[in-house]
Amino acid sequence: MFHRECGYYKTSYQGDQAILPFPIAKQAIFGLLLLFLIVIPFFANEYYLSQLSLVAIAVVGALGLNILLGYTGQISIGHAAFMSVGAYTAANLVTRIEIGGEQLPFFLALPAGGIMAALIGLVVGIPSLRVKGLYLAIATLAAQFIIEWIINHTPAISGGAAAAIEVDRPALFGWVMNEQWELYLFVMFFAILAIMAATNLVRSRVGRALVAIRDQDIAAEIIGINVFKYKLYAFAISSFFAGVTGVLYMYYFSIATYEQFQIVVSIDFLAMCIIGGLGSIVGTIFGAFFIIMLPVVIRIVMESFGPYFMDPSYLPQVIGQLRLIFFGGLIMVFLIVEPEGLNRLWQNIRNYFRVWPFSY
Amino acid sequence: MTFLKTLGMAAAVTAGLAAANAANAKDIRIGMMCDRTGPTAVTGTVLCPGYHDYIALVNSRGGVMGNKIVANEIDIEYKVPPAVEAYQRFKQDGAVLISPYGTPMVAALLKTMEEDKVPGTSAGFGTAAAANGEKYPYMFPIAASYWSQTAAAVKFVKDKFGGDMKGKKVAYVFYDNPAGREGIPVMTHLAEKEGFEWREFAVPAPGLEMGAQVLDITRRFRADFIIAHVFGRAPAVMLKEFKRAGYPMDQIIGLVWAVSEGDIAAAGGWDVAEGYNTIQFAGVGSDYPVLDEIKAMYKADGKEPPKEMEFTVYYNRGVFQAAMHVKAIENAVKAKGSADITGTDVRDGMRAIKDFSLDGLLPPLQLSAKDHEGGGFVRVFQVQKGEYVPVTDWYRAYRDDVLQLLEEEHKG
CATH class of the missing domain: 3.40.50.2300 (Response regulator)
Structure with missing residues (x-):
């Protein structure tokens, strides 16, 4: 088509290792950045901005989980609990520490939330050295409930009987971000940062070590990878991402409440990774988009076509139920038709157009 | 772009439906x-x-x-x-x-x-x-609010005891989440004021297993009255368990999410719940x-x-x-x-809503710029022979104490 891969020679080691080897990739990334950072905030209305903000926040959390699940092969059902750790750490810091009459700025609170979650993640990761698979799943499930319980029952952390801490909107040197497009840029900035961090992480020594552990941990140990260390790294990194996600949710909703980080949310994030494609950064982004937007799209489609099939007054009663059925059904169809996730679908499309129209 | 398209279509359909109905009015x-x-x-x-x-x-x-x-x-x-x-x-x-x-x-x-x-x-x-x-x-x-409801429940209990709660034991059963725990500050405050003894009994989510709490309340703590603040499927389980323990139903009062017909049906029917006191914020x-x-x-x-x-x-x-x-x-x-x-x-x-009662379905609400709760009125209905029978009029209790707690909450 517009792009041919022949004629580009890799003449240096740097060139060989580049994330974006071809000009078209650079152009595409540039175009996407332009679209998401300039075009959309200017032209999209608040509804789309709020939806994209939720997707962007979910991308950060799903990337974290995919590093653990897809790259290291360790399962965690306690991902949402680490988000609540991040959210409550940041909420406590910003409401208790004041600098010049202002709440602690987000650029300090956000990493603090991440680091706290990473520390807790290290502790929770310890069982991963002994147990694998389903057993590890149960161990992390325990973490989910323990963390939830502790937050719920410790007023010093949860801020009182309501277990919710209200915070101000994020502010950057006096610029308070309370418009929808400002919040969108705020979360998008961190989502892009997270994508860059994850992309670079998986091609570093740490990332290769994680993949080695996933593929065969005994072999990894034999070739000199400290399995103990890298498994804990994986848990810490993954929890750090989760903690940051929690802080982003906290700022987006202006409140930290543990009720939005319950077990269902952990499952949602697992679904994002599995549907998007395990061990793929692009896939994770697709997965987050899919899981957040699918219910919305299903509902809108049903609202548009439902009145042709039934009395509109029954519609609200039916839509809620049908949406759940379609959502579950579509996930199953996806897993059967394309078990390697949306990422594989994307690869197939790409490969097709790579050689199009001369595919022989 | 299909998403945008479908949304556009949805908007068109809704707009079409609306346009058909509204000729000139908005x-x-x-x-x-x-x-x-x-x-x-x-x-x-x-x-x-x-x-x-x-x-x-x-x-x-x-x-x-x-x-x-x-x-x-x-x-x-x-x-x-x-x-x-x-x-x-x-x-x-x-x-x-x-x-x-x-x-x-x-x-x-x-x-x-x-x-x-x-x-x-x-x-x-x-x-x-x-x-x-x-x-x-x-x-x-x-x-x-849950605070007003709890205060009203305490008042109901006090009236049941003939106006004196000294030395009586009240159990506060609650679903273990923030909403469930909301009544605790009010209970603490009123227990001090009225001189009754109370204990909290948490029901962990999802609230389907309450045997231990019920035995604790009926056999060890021996509560004289029970204030129950549970939701979801928990109320049905609670009613069933208390019935099994032989606890008199007319010594239990449930806050607003523990009191529906569905809960009573799931607990085993109206006979099981006979005598159960229910707090309501709208008429039943x-x-x-x-x-x-x-x-x-x-x-x-x-x-x-x-x-x-x-x-x-x-x-x-x-x-x-x-x-x-x-x-x-x-x-x-x-x-x-x-x-x-x-x-x-x-x-x-x-x-601006004042004294709007819809012939008794609503409490006599008095909203104002400061009071968005409308006064905190509730009414107690008792389960009697297969239906809810009002046993009080719309009332509120310990209003000053609740407002004082509210003030403290905002300061703290």
Whole structure:
């Protein structure tokens, strides 16, 4: 088509290792950045901005989980609990520490939330050295409930009987971000940062070590990878991402409440990774988009076509139920038709157009 | 881009439907979040039809001063992200009043709604603190908060003991989450004031296993009275367990989410719950003129009244919410003189609601700029021979103590 891969020679080691080897990739990334950072905030209305903000926040959390699940092969059902750790750490810091009459700025609170979650993640990761698979799943499930319980029952952390801490909107040197497009840029900035961090992480020594552990941990140990260390790294990194996600949710909703980080949310994030494609950064982004937007799209489609099939007054009663059925059904169809996730679908499309129209 | 296209089509269809109905008058839009699926579906599947029926009744009489009310509903599954999505969609549609559903959802939208100047109601949940209209100018709990309910329950217990609670033992059974724990500060405060002994008994989620707590209450603590604040499937389990332990049902009083017909049916029927005291923020039973009017509306259309009307506890609460919304809009339209009302107008309309009782279905609410709770009125209905019988009038208790706690909460 517009792009041919022949004629580009890799003449240096740097060139060989580049994330974006071809000009078209650079152009595409540039175009996407332009679209998401300039075009959309200017032209999209608040509804789309709020939806994209939720997707962007979910991308950060799903990337974290995919590093653990897809790259290291360790399962965690306690991902949402680490988000609540991040959210409550940041909420406590910003409401208790004041600098010049202002709440602690987000650029300090956000990493603090991440680091706290990473520390807790290290502790929770310890069982991963002994147990694998389903057993590890149960161990992390325990973490989910323990963390939830502790937050719920410790007023010093949860801020009182309501277990919710209200915070101000994020502010950057006096610029308070309370418009929808400002919040969108705020979360998008961190989502892009997270994508860059994850992309670079998986091609570093740490990332290769994680993949080695996933593929065969005994072999990894034999070739000199400290399995103990890298498994804990994986848990810490993954929890750090989760903690940051929690802080982003906290700022987006202006409140930290543990009720939005319950077990269902952990499952949602697992679904994002599995549907998007395990061990793929692009896939994770697709997965987050899919899981957040699918219910919305299903509902809108049903609202548009439902009145042709039934009395509109029954519609609200039916839509809620049908949406759940379609959502579950579509996930199953996806897993059967394309078990390697949306990422594989994307690869197939790409490969097709790579050689199009001369595919022989 | 299919997403944009479908959305466009959805908008076109809704707009088309609306245009057909509104020749010259303006449609006034309300956004209604609902949960017909998810953990609290038992409530939503009955409450939301009640809501829509009342709106339909108002529209069948020509709407609010000739302007039709359009109440769009979105099912949010008791999850926060869908609630945010629903809110933004309602706002885009130009809703002048949006009612979120569920404590975490109210919490997540509180700030945004204030910034967007869109009023909302959170009848029966949300934090008690939201009753302060000065701190949260756009959120209206309208019904008695958990604090007011707990205070009213204590008052009921006190009356049962003949006005003296000294040395009596009261058990506070609660669902172990923030909403469940809300009554604790009130209990602590009133126990000191009235000199009764009390203990808290937490029921961990999902509240389906209460054998240990019930034995603890009946055999070890030997409570003289029980105040129960549980929701979801827990109330049915609780009633069943207390019955099995042989505890007298007329010494239990349940707060507003533990008291529906569905809970009693699931516990094993009316016989099991005979004597159970229930706190209500909207009237129960079918003897209200407005319910007859809704039935008449269905008959006029040649339809049977919906079966949800049999579940009067939640159905009536739906009617209650809708009536409050319509009344606020009516006040706003009257004050403005036209249907071009904004969220702030509706907020002021809500604050202007006084002594609006819909022939006894609603408590004598007194809303004001400061008091968004409307006074914190409840009424106790006792289960007697297969129906709810009112045993008190609308009342409130320890109002000064509750307000004082509210003040402290805002300072702290």
